[in-house]
Amino acid sequence: MNTEFEDRLRAEMGRVEVRLRPDLVREAYHHQRQRRTARRRAAFAATGGVAAVAAAATAIVLPSHPGARPLAADPSAKPVVRARPGRTASVPALPTSVPTSAPGVTYSIRPAAANVTVLDVLTKAATAVGSQASPGTGWPAGAYWHTEQEVMSGAKLVSTDNIWTDASGNGVGEGTVDPPYAITNPGQPLADIGGKSYTWAQLDALPTDPAKLWPIVKADEQLPFSEDPALPKSGQSDLFQSIWNLVTSEPVPAPLRKALYEVAAKIPGVTVAGQYTDSLGRTGTALHIGMWTMVVDPDTGQILAMMQAAGPPVTVCGATGCIQQQTAGASTNVYITAGWASAASMPKVPVGNGGAAASGSSGSGTPNPASVPTQRG
Amino acid sequence: MDGEQPIAVLEQLLADKGEQLLRTAILLAGSRSDGEDLLQNGLERVIQRWRTIRGEPEGYLRRTLYHLAVDGWRRKKAWRARLGLLAAPDAVPDGADAVDQRDRIVRLLHSLPPRQRTAIVLRYWEELSEAEAANAMGCSVGTVKSAVSRGLGRLRELSEPAHTAGRTA
Numbered sequence: 152m153n154t155e156f157e158d159r160l161r162a163e164m165g166r167v168e169v170r171l172r173p174d175l176v177r178e179a180y181h182h183q184r185q186r187r188t189a190r191r192r193a194a195f196a197a198t199g200g201v202a203a204v205a206a207a208a209t210a211i212v213l214p215s216h217p218g219a220r221p222l223a224a225d226p227s228a229k230p231v232v233r234a235r236p237g238r239t240a241s242v243p244a245l246p247t248s249v250p251t252s253a254p255g256v257t258y259s260i261r262p263a264a265a266n267v268t269v270l271d272v273l274t275k276a277a278t279a280v281g282s283q284a285s286p287g288t289g290w291p292a293g294a295y296w297h298t299e300q301e302v303m304s305g306a307k308l309v310s311t312d313n314i315w316t317d318a319s320g321n322g323v324g325e326g327t328v329d330p331p332y333a334i335t336n337p338g339q340p341l342a343d344i345g346g347k348s349y350t351w352a353q354l355d356a357l358p359t360d361p362a363k364l365w366p367i368v369k370a371d372e373q374l375p376f377s378e379d380p381a382l383p384k385s386g387q388s389d390l391f392q393s394i395w396n397l398v399t400s401e402p403v404p405a406p407l408r409k410a411l412y413e414v415a416a417k418i419p420g421v422t423v424a425g426q427y428t429d430s431l432g433r434t435g436t437a438l439h440i441g442m443w444t445m446v447v448d449p450d451t452g453q454i455l456a457m458m459q460a461a462g463p464p465v466t467v468c469g470a471t472g473c474i475q476q477q478t479a480g481a482s483t484n485v486y487i488t489a490g491w492a493s494a495a496s497m498p499k500v501p502v503g504n505g506g507a508a509a510s511g512s513s514g515s516g517t518p519n520p521a522s523v524p525t526q527r528g
Numbered sequence: 529m530d531g532e533q534p535i536a537v538l539e540q541l542l543a544d545k546g547e548q549l550l551r552t553a554i555l556l557a558g559s560r561s562d563g564e565d566l567l568q569n570g571l572e573r574v575i576q577r578w579r580t581i582r583g584e585p586e587g588y589l590r591r592t593l594y595h596l597a598v599d600g601w602r603r604k605k606a607w608r609a610r611l612g613l614l615a616a617p618d619a620v621p622d623g624a625d626a627v628d629q630r631d632r633i634v635r636l637l638h639s640l641p642p643r644q645r646t647a648i649v650l651r652y653w654e655e656l657s658e659a660e661a662a663n664a665m666g667c668s669v670g671t672v673k674s675a676v677s678r679g680l681g682r683l684r685e686l687s688e689p690a691h692t693a694g695r696t697a
Contacts, residue, residue, distance in 0.1 A: 156684055157652060163633035164555055164653045171546040172564065176538045179571035302667050309666045320678070324641065332641035334678055343673060396670035442659070459668060482666045 260425040260437050267423050272436045272449050273416035280452035281409035291351060293491025295322055296402045301430060301485035308430070311487075314400075315497045318351045323497045331498040342401040345372030345390045351402060359406035361413035368394070368414050376419075387418045388441030392457070395445050399454050399486045412452065429456040429485050458483045534578045534585075538571060541586055549589065555649045556597035558638035560631075569596055590654075594664040598646040636686050644679035647672050 172178075295315040302309045308327075316322035316334060325331045342349045345368065349357075358364050368390065369376070376386040394415050398408060415421075424437040427446045435448040435455045444458040459482050542549070553570070554563030570592040574585055581588050637645050643665070650661040651672070658676075662669045 157680070160633070160648075160680075160683065161652050164551075164649070167551050167554055167631050167634055169547045169550045169554065171542065171550050175546075175564075175568055176535055176542060176571055179538075179568045180535055180575055182568070182572055302671070324643075326643075343670065392669065396668060400670065457668065459662065482663065482668065484668050484671075 260427050263423050263425045263436060267436070269421045269423055269438055270416050272423065272438065272447065273412050275449040276447050276452040277409045277412035277416075278452075279450060280405060280412060283405055283452070291318060291402055291491070294494055295492045295497065296489070297492035297496065298400055298489045299487040300399075301483075301487060303430065303483040303485065309482075313498075315492055323500055325498050331500045333500045342397050343393050344368055344397060345386070345393050347371035354397075354401065354407065355404060357407055357410075359404075359410045361410045361417075364407075364410045365414050365417055368411075387420050388443060391415060391418050391421060391440050391445070392443045395454055395457055399457075399484075399489060402489075402491070408452075427456070430483075431455075431485060431487065454486055456483055456485045534575045537585060538574065541589070545586065549586075549593075552590070552649070552654065553593055553597075554634060555637060555653055556593060556646060558640070558645055559634060566593060566596060591664060594646065594650060594654075595666070597649075598643055598665045632687075636683050639686060640679050640682060643667075643671075644675045644682070647675035648679040648683070651676050 295317050297313065297315045299311065299313050301311050310326040312324065312326045314322065314324045314334070320334070322334045323331055324334050342351070342354055357367065372386040372390045372393075394411050397403060398411055403411065418440070421438050421440045424439040424444055426434055427437040427444075428434045429446060433448065433455050435446040435453075437444050437446045439445075442460040444460070445454065446456040446458075447454050550563060550567055553567040554560055557563040557566045570589050573592045573596070574581065574589050577588075637648070640648065646665055647661060650656045650664060651658070656664060658669050658672050662672045665672065
C-alpha cells in the first residue's frame with residue numbers, strides 16, 4: 152500500500168479549517184421540535200409497521216464475541232424497525248458509548264438435524280456447484296459482472312446495492328440511497344482471499360484441486376490461524392468470510408467455486424448453526440464461525456446470506472482524547488443475483504457523481520473502451 | 529424531558545470537542561456547509577433520542593454521524609426540503625463554500641460517492657479498523673475494503689493528475 156499517500160491524506164484531513172457556530176446546539180434543538188410537530192401533522196400512513204416474525208422455532212442468540220456479557224434491556228439492540236408517519240423507516244437507535252458489553256443479535260435460526268456436519272453441507276453444496284456450468288459460456292463471458300445484494304443493519308434494510316464492474320474494477324454502482332455513481336479503479340485487484348488480492352485472471356489461474364488450493368488459501372490468510380474456534384478475529388474466521396465474499400461478489404469459474412467450497416470445509420472451528428430463512432424467503436443451512444454466519448442452500452450450492460455479529464467495543468482516539476465506542480449492531484448481506492451483464496444494462500451516471508468521464512481530465516486507467524461507465528446502449 | 533438538560537450537556541460537549549466533531553462531519557459530508565448540516569442533524573438525532581441514551585453522548589453522536597453520512601442523511605435532507613420548514617443549508621451566505629476551495633482534501637472527498645467517502649474517513653481519520661468501519665456503515669468488511677480501495681485509487685488519481693496522465697494511453 153502507498154502509505155506515504157495515506158499519511159498525506161491524514162495530514163490534509165487534520166489541516167481542514169473549522170469554524171464552529173456557537174448556536175448549533177440550540178438550533179438543533181429548535182429544528183428537532185419543529186420537525187416533531189411537522190411529523191405529527193404529516194398524515195402519511197405508517198406502512199405496515201413491523202412484520203414481527205415470531206417464527207415457530209428456537210431463536211438462538213449468536214454471541215457477538217466471546218466474553219460478551221448479556222446486556223440489560225437496550226433499546227438499540229432490538230432488531231425491530233418502527234415505521235412512523237412521515238418517515239420511511241426509523242434507523243434503529245444507535246448504541247451509546249462506554250458500553251459494558253456488545254449486544255448479541257437474535258437471528259431466528261431453527262435447529263438443523265443433529266447429525267448434519269459442516270463437511271456434509273459443504274460437500275453437498277460443492278457437488279451441486281461443480282455440476283453447474285461456469286457463469287455464462289466461456290470465461291469471462293460478459294463485459295461486466297453484476298451483483299445485486301441487500302445490505303441490512305440489524306433487521307433494517309439499509310440499501311439494495313447493484314454493482315457492475317469489469318475485469319479492471321471499473322464500473323457503476325447504484326443503491327437505494329445512492330444514485331448511480333461511477334466506480335473507477337486504477338489498476339487495483341479487488342477480489343480478496345484472506346487479505347491477498349487477486350485479479351479475475353489470477354483467480355482463473357488458481358488450482359481447482361482442493362488439495363493444491365488449500366495451502367495457497369491458507370498462506371493468503373494474513374491473520375494467524377488459531378485452533379481456538381471462539382476467537383472472532385482469528386485467521387480461520389477471516390478466511391471463511393473472505394471465501395464467501397469472493398464466491399458471492401466476483402465471477403468465479405465453476406471448478407474453482409467447487410474447490411473453494413471444499414477448501415472452506417477444511418477450516419477448523421466452523422459449526423452448523425441451523426436452518427435460516429433469509430429476507431427473500433429462501434431457506435438454507437447456516438454455518439457459523441467467530442463473528443460470521445453464512446447461509447448456503449446445500450441443494451443448489453447458492454450462498455444466500457452472510458451475517459456479521461457486532462464486534463467488541465473499541466477505543467477510538469482523536470486529536471483531543473480517547474473514547475470507548477460500541478461497535479454498532481450486526482449487519483447482514485443477502486445475495487440476490489450475480490451474473491454477467493452488458494454495458495447496456497447499467498444505469499447512467501449523472502455528471503459530477505464521481506465518474507472519470509464526469510471529470511474529463513483523467514481517464515479511468517483502462518484501455519478497454521467498453522468499460523466507460525457512463526455509456527448506456 | 530424539559531429540554532434544557534440535553535442543551536447544556538451538548539453545549540459543553542461542543543465547547544470541548546466541537547471543532548474535532550465538525551472536522552469529522554465536514555470530511556464525511558465532503559463540504560463545509562454540508563458538514564455543518566450533518567453535525568446539526570446528528571445533534572438533532574441525539575436530542576430526539578436523549579432519554580434512551582446511556583453513558584457519554586459523544587460516542588452516540590459520532591456513530592450517528594457515521595450512519596447519517598452513509599445512509600439516511602441525504603434522504604432526510606430531501607424530506608426536510610419537502611416540508612419547507614428550514615432554509616436550505618447551501619443557501620447560508622457566509623462564503624463557506626469559498627473556504628472549501630482552500631481545503632483541497634474536502635474538495636477531493638466531495639468527488640467520491642458517499643460510501644467510499646465514509647469508508648475513507650472512518651479508516652484514515654477516525655482510525656477505525658475494517659471490521660469497526662463495517663459495523664459503523666452497516667456493511668460487510670469486503671464492502672469496506674473495496675470502498676476504501678476504490679476511494680483511495682480515485683483520490684490518488686485526482687491528486688496526482690500528472691502521474692495518471694502518464695499511464696493513460
